[in-house]
Amino acid sequence: MTTNTAGGDAVNVAPEPMEGHGAYDRNSRVQGSSLSSILPLLEQAAEVVPVDFAAPLVVADYGCAGGRNSLEPMRVAVRALRHRAGAGRPICVVHNDLPANDFAALFDLLANDPGSYLHGDPHVYPSAVGRSFFQSVVPPDSVTLGWTAWSVQWLSRMPMTIPDQVQVAFSRDAAARAAYARQAAQDWAAFLSARDGEMRAGGRLVVLAMASADIGGFGYRISVESIYGALQDLCANGFLDATEVERMAIPTYGRTRAEFLAPFEASGRFGNLILETIELFTDHDRIWAESGEGRDASLFATRWAKFSRASVFPTLASALREPADAVRRGAFFDRMEAAMTRRLAASPERSLIPLAKLIVSKVPA
Amino acid sequence: MTTNTAGGDAVNVAPEPMEGHGAYDRNSRVQGSSLSSILPLLEQAAEVVPVDFAAPLVVADYGCAGGRNSLEPMRVAVRALRHRAGAGRPICVVHNDLPANDFAALFDLLANDPGSYLHGDPHVYPSAVGRSFFQSVVPPDSVTLGWTAWSVQWLSRMPMTIPDQVQVAFSRDAAARAAYARQAAQDWAAFLSARDGEMRAGGRLVVLAMASADIGGFGYRISVESIYGALQDLCANGFLDATEVERMAIPTYGRTRAEFLAPFEASGRFGNLILETIELFTDHDRIWAESGEGRDASLFATRWAKFSRASVFPTLASALREPADAVRRGAFFDRMEAAMTRRLAASPERSLIPLAKLIVSKVPA
Numbered sequence: 001m002t003t004n005t006a007g008g009d010a011v012n013v014a015p016e017p018m019e020g021h022g023a024y025d026r027n028s029r030v031q032g033s034s035l036s037s038i039l040p041l042l043e044q045a046a047e048v049v050p051v052d053f054a055a056p057l058v059v060a061d062y063g064c065a066g067g068r069n070s071l072e073p074m075r076v077a078v079r080a081l082r083h084r085a086g087a088g089r090p091i092c093v094v095h096n097d098l099p100a101n102d103f104a105a106l107f108d109l110l111a112n113d114p115g116s117y118l119h120g121d122p123h124v125y126p127s128a129v130g131r132s133f134f135q136s137v138v139p140p141d142s143v144t145l146g147w148t149a150w151s152v153q154w155l156s157r158m159p160m161t162i163p164d165q166v167q168v169a170f171s172r173d174a175a176a177r178a179a180y181a182r183q184a185a186q187d188w189a190a191f192l193s194a195r196d197g198e199m200r201a202g203g204r205l206v207v208l209a210m211a212s213a214d215i216g217g218f219g220y221r222i223s224v225e226s227i228y229g230a231l232q233d234l235c236a237n238g239f240l241d242a243t244e245v246e247r248m249a250i251p252t253y254g255r256t257r258a259e260f261l262a263p264f265e266a267s268g269r270f271g272n273l274i275l276e277t278i279e280l281f282t283d284h285d286r287i288w289a290e291s292g293e294g295r296d297a298s299l300f301a302t303r304w305a306k307f308s309r310a311s312v313f314p315t316l317a318s319a320l321r322e323p324a325d326a327v328r329r330g331a332f333f334d335r336m337e338a339a340m341t342r343r344l345a346a347s348p349e350r351s352l353i354p355l356a357k358l359i360v361s362k363v364p365a
Numbered sequence: 366m367t368t369n370t371a372g373g374d375a376v377n378v379a380p381e382p383m384e385g386h387g388a389y390d391r392n393s394r395v396q397g398s399s400l401s402s403i404l405p406l407l408e409q410a411a412e413v414v415p416v417d418f419a420a421p422l423v424v425a426d427y428g429c430a431g432g433r434n435s436l437e438p439m440r441v442a443v444r445a446l447r448h449r450a451g452a453g454r455p456i457c458v459v460h461n462d463l464p465a466n467d468f469a470a471l472f473d474l475l476a477n478d479p480g481s482y483l484h485g486d487p488h489v490y491p492s493a494v495g496r497s498f499f500q501s502v503v504p505p506d507s508v509t510l511g512w513t514a515w516s517v518q519w520l521s522r523m524p525m526t527i528p529d530q531v532q533v534a535f536s537r538d539a540a541a542r543a544a545y546a547r548q549a550a551q552d553w554a555a556f557l558s559a560r561d562g563e564m565r566a567g568g569r570l571v572v573l574a575m576a577s578a579d580i581g582g583f584g585y586r587i588s589v590e591s592i593y594g595a596l597q598d599l600c601a602n603g604f605l606d607a608t609e610v611e612r613m614a615i616p617t618y619g620r621t622r623a624e625f626l627a628p629f630e631a632s633g634r635f636g637n638l639i640l641e642t643i644e645l646f647t648d649h650d651r652i653w654a655e656s657g658e659g660r661d662a663s664l665f666a667t668r669w670a671k672f673s674r675a676s677v678f679p680t681l682a683s684a685l686r687e688p689a690d691a692v693r694r695g696a697f698f699d700r701m702e703a704a705m706t707r708r709l710a711a712s713p714e715r716s717l718i719p720l721a722k723l724i725v726s727k728v729p730a
Contacts, residue, residue, distance in 0.1 A: 055420060056504045056507075090504035090505065092504060094492065099469060099472035099473050099475070099476050100469050100472075100473065101469060102469065103468040103469060103472075103493060103495065104464060104465050104466060104467065104468060104469075104495065106495070107464030107465075107468075107495025107496070108464050108465065108495075110464070110495075111464050111495075111496070123504075125494075125501075125502070125503055125504050126494065126496075127459065127492040127493060127494045127503075128468060128492060128493045128494070128495070129490075129491070129492045129493070130468065130469065130471070130472025130473075130475075130476075130493070131472070131476070131491075136490075137490070138490055138492075139421045139455035139457060139488075139490050140455065142421075
């Protein structure tokens, strides 16, 4: 598995509809496990942002997907801000993702899930904005606390096809590697620039994203290999043709520490943004652990394959000859999952899961 | 056809998913025709609301459905406010409907439809709130201009079954008529009360809603009759059982002029709201006209049946024994449409389409 989110946000990469309500949320437990290491940062940020002004407090959640992974962080943020700002202060929570995102699933969770941050606090106002986060999604100078998790590794577009891989991190093609690196640099700058515009002075943005580790690089070796292998299998048996496979790529990019730092390097600031902290760390491979370090090869394989199905197959399926052909699309999902499961079960392996966590703050202009 | 909207907003009446992306929008042309008579009111309201404050201007669209019928009014509102407030002033447009609404369709329209109010104005910020409009959906004192069209006739719940009808306006059951009238009164007060809380002083709310005419009452006689008749047909041929038909009702209510006025009667105010204008009028029956005053009976019947399928059948289908049974649900839609078409074609008739338009304003506390 090469990616770790539902689709994040992208300009030219269509987020593909998940397979039915909640499929992504049900299969996103891999990424749920690293929350505990970042929530303290979010809480810490909520403790220091200015709250002493008249307008409602605005918390923004960039790349919310179906909302399952937003409930806990937003609960933490709202609780911390509520404590500081007083019982009656309106707190707006703006959930952002691409236009095609399943916002109905999100609003359903907010209304009905026992873990919703709405419960017990009548002065919290959720909303959704279906718009790429590479542009502004809320008015200037409005966001006090921003949050984005497992989203900014998604690029705004595929800069080129990857001739020898489905994930550029494992490609040996220098042109593809360079094109993806350039796109990742542009996108990170565009993301930060949009946030610079919409954050209030003193506001904080907390980022959790896939990264490239100093040792081990992008990680997820076994999953990427089995996805790419499964595509070859489907091509070999005639289900896919070579031009379809060629077009298929996962437009995610694990930035290195240096790449995260780059926009801030020249002057210590990017616009009015300052990088407060950055830490690269390696997440626990939950599927590896739960499968008894791979001894239950079937469980190991099934879990990763299902996770890939929910998070990555939709993007791959957009490169099918006729992406609107629901029958062939369904068959693609099923065959990919089966082929991937076979391959994973044959050689279970622990995955490296490199992540970056950052706090960015906005200083007065 | 007894109703004239996609589902509006309701607390206990589940809005039923439409049949696929855009089905409602494609079949909502009946209500599109009365826009021209209300847009001048919206423009007029936009001309007088205060814009002289620091916060972004907020326009709220209550009951947006898939957004097709919101594009033009929001374009009118944004243009008028933009003219007064200056080029760089942020204008937020908040689209509200029930949590299960198809917000992805809305955001897709906003991004891609040539008629989107976003085009050419980079300082407009759309968002969506999936929450019943019988409660607050945005922070207190934030809305400068509110808009709701074809939505407030939807009740928050069915107060009781209607023993002899599918639409209470045609029932002879005194208890049902009284229960629906009570519910409509409560809901109108709840709707206004929530708006009172969230409007800014000086703000205006423009309302277009189904109404009950002084002469002719609720209207839509032929459509209601053919829906009720079609239900009887499906019961007679064994597709539906009697308890299902009994549970089926369309929880809309055409308020009389007196009922719209009621909350304001005691003191001239309701909370801090004042009724500026109210007018009951009769809309043009576009389907009647386009079918050559019924001479093309087949076109007449098809158009009304398709409109009912998109706007009313989902609500009826929620009363099926097993509403999650997609096959039987699909068959219900098809059989209802066929039966309704047969009945309508046999006796084309012009429909009375009574509507009310109102402007409500908020005075300083």
